[in-house]
Amino acid sequence: MLQGKCIDNGGSINLTKGEVYYLFPHGGHAYCASRFPRPGSHFGTYQENHFELVDVAIDAPARVLNKYLARVVKPPSHFYQIDEEYIITEPRADGYYSVFFKHRPDGPPIGAYKRTECFERIVNHEESAKDTATIFEVGDIVEIIDASIIKRKHYENGVQATVIENFYGCISIQRNEPIDRMVIGSVLLVGEELQAIRKVGSRTVLEAVMVKNKQEMVNQTATIECEISETVKVPVKKQKYEQLSLF
CATH class of the missing domain: 2.30.30 (SH3 type barrels.)
Incomplete structure (x- = not known):
């Protein structure tokens, strides 16, 4: 090279x-x-x-750079926003440090900069990874903190939801509040998608099951109303015509 x-x-x-x-x-x-x-x-x-x-020292072992969870303080470009969080490395020998998406710390870097005032280190990445590896349980109330990972309508940042299922490391969350009297469908989160939420509270398992059943109840009610409306249909004009024909 x-x-x-x-x-x-x-x-x-x-x-x-x-x-x-x-x-x-x-x-x-x-x-x-x-x-x-x-x-x-x-x-x-x-x-x-x-x-x-x-000259490049071929036999020299590659230095493993430590990574940190960091917050944007002075955006190095228009791509970044203040208070957004990214993963950054410590500076290399040439003074540049690499920047990675928070949810893709092992992916390709999205930038490299020299200005140290752009980011504020929060904690070592290994420690932050432990913190995000929260074990969610049925009944936990969670908040969406990175909706870009979920990419589902009606699940924006700041929205709260409830964990309604937990199986083999996969969880389903259901938005707590309906929109325009419509219950929003649940979302399945797997792997790195779990980094899109954080736990903010908990409720009883019974309450969580009730949240899960909201959609089923709405669907059943809609079906019943549809069946009733079809049953009570009466051909009024035809009845009047038959009554008149008797005289």
């Missing part, structure tokens, strides 16, 4: 003179430059005369 130090940024705002980048050959006299050792993460293609190749 090639690495090169930028000796001439050529007027590019993405290259910083003196910085070392990962380089991937592109054509005969150009490189794709990246801050990460993956070709797919490159941020541009530049002529080879912009870089001076440096």
